[in-house]
Each structure stands twice: as structure tokens, then as C-alpha cells.
Amino acid sequence: MINKSVKHKGVIFDLDGVITDTAEYHYLAWKKLADELNVYFDREINENLKGISRIESLEIILKKSDKFFSEEEKYYLADKKNEYYKEMIKRMTPKDLLPGVVDLIKELKDRGIKIAVASVSKNAKTVLSNLGLIETFDYIVDAEKIKNGKPDPEIFLNAAAGIDVEPKLCIGIEDSKAGIEAINRAGMVSIGVGNYETVKGADIVLKDLSDPLPILNLL
Structure with a gap:
């Protein structure tokens, strides 16, 4: 159950399937x-x-x-x-960003919300650089910074610490079952994007990020 009276201060994005489709x-x-x-x-x-x-x-x-x-x-x-x-x-460019990502990030930045990336990929920084977003995020967690992969909550807890926001005040966005479980175990609000059956364990399920209102309403 989402406590709508809580104003969340951080948003943590998975990379693959959320920001871009690698x-x-x-x-x-x-x-x-x-x-x-x-x-x-x-x-x-x-x-x-x-x-x-x-x-x-x-x-x-x-x-x-x-x-x-x-x-x-x-x-x-x-x-x-x-x-x-x-x-x-190597062939990736900003044109490979998924729908709604750029607008949502801009809105979050305008509101002073801290943003991070939590990706198990060792190539996360390379992908973000190719997408033109490497300087956009306040903190990036990749496989080099964690011991346990999803569904262990370590990666999201690491991201929350990296942006200096309590986990309970963070929103996590994922497209995988393991990722949603990791967010839930970290005590964050979970946003699932993509296939409903895959992310149905999330607090909120969206087709993609082109309609960010359910996320913005939590801030």
C-alpha cells in the first residue's frame, strides 16, 4: 500500500528496458x-x-x-x-532512449528530485555515455559496486545511499520481476514498466514512461 502523504525525494531507474532497450x-x-x-x-x-x-x-x-x-x-x-x-x-545514440524518459528526467530535475541509475550491467556507464546521459544522474550503481544481484535489494539500497535519500523516500523503476522484488525488499515504492505479467508485483504498473503522472503524484 502506497502512503500518498509521503513526499518522495529520490527516483532510481533501472537501465535496460526502462531508460533504453538494450x-x-x-x-x-x-x-x-x-x-x-x-x-x-x-x-x-x-x-x-x-x-x-x-x-x-x-x-x-x-x-x-x-x-x-x-x-x-x-x-x-x-x-x-x-x-x-x-x-x-557502440551504435547506440540518444535516439535509442525510450518514450517519456527525457521529459520525466527533466521534470524530476526541475523539482529538485535526486535521480540515480541501478543497473547490474558492467557496461552501464558506456551505455549512458552513448545516450548522452552520463552527466545527468546524481549517482550510478553498476555491477562493480555491488556483491549481490537482483532480487537482492543491495543495488537499490546502494543507490539510495549514493543520493543520500532514505529508502522509504525513494521510488524505483524496473521492467523485470527480479528488479521489482529488489525494490520492494528495499522498502521503496516500485514502478513496473512494460509487460504486466512480468512486473505485476509492483505498486504501480505503467506501459512506459510517456505518462509520468502516477510517479509525479508521489513527489
Whole structure:
């Protein structure tokens, strides 16, 4: 239950699927790796990779293989996928921002609301730089700053600390089930965007950020 009498002071954005859609690049990079390994991989399996770490994603993919992979081999494969991904995201520009993102960020900045990014991607800063947003956010949390991936709340608690706002006064925005769970466990208001079935555990579900009124009403 949202306490509408509370005026929230911080908004924390996930990156993939909220600010921009790098999901397709992730899918294509994983698909390229899976094809090289002769392992079956499709978009349905890819849905299970959203919001979790690279190694956890690889573990899910390798379940379809009858081969044994050592920990060293797994890290090598995960890094290989990341190299494919990094090549693909070089083509990203501000045109790849999702609907409503620019206007919402401007409105939040105008109101003096602190904003942060909480992404499990090690490439978050590269993506934000390509999108022209690297200087826009007050704080950025990526995989280098946390030990535990979503649905652990660590990444959102780290972001709240980074913008110096109590978790209960923060709003988190996510497009993954694991991300929504992480926000809820952090004691924040959760905004889910995208597929309803995926983010139905959120306090508020939006198609995208083109109608930010439900968020602005909490400030």
C-alpha cells in the first residue's frame, strides 16, 4: 500500500528496458554465443535472463548443454558474450532512449528530485555515455559496486545511499520481476514498466514512461 502523504525525494531507474532497450543487443550477443556452443537459445529463454547477472544468465543458457564447463570456462564465455555486446552497443545514440524518459528526467530535475541509475550491467556507464546521459544522474550503481544481484535489494539500497535519500523516500523503476522484488525488499515504492505479467508485483504498473503522472503524484 502506497502512503500518498509521503513526499518522495529520490527516483532510481533501472537501465535496460526502462531508460533504453538494450535487451535486443543482449539477446543477440547471447544468441551468437549459444550458436557457437551449439546450445539451443530463444527469446523465451532470454526472458529469464532479465535483471540477473551475466554469470547467472550463462548458467541458465548452459542448462541446455550436455557438456561440462569449468568455472574458468564459464567466466571466459561470459566475457566473450560481453565483448559481442560491447561491439553492438557502440551504435547506440540518444535516439535509442525510450518514450517519456527525457521529459520525466527533466521534470524530476526541475523539482529538485535526486535521480540515480541501478543497473547490474558492467557496461552501464558506456551505455549512458552513448545516450548522452552520463552527466545527468546524481549517482550510478553498476555491477562493480555491488556483491549481490537482483532480487537482492543491495543495488537499490546502494543507490539510495549514493543520493543520500532514505529508502522509504525513494521510488524505483524496473521492467523485470527480479528488479521489482529488489525494490520492494528495499522498502521503496516500485514502478513496473512494460509487460504486466512480468512486473505485476509492483505498486504501480505503467506501459512506459510517456505518462509520468502516477510517479509525479508521489513527489
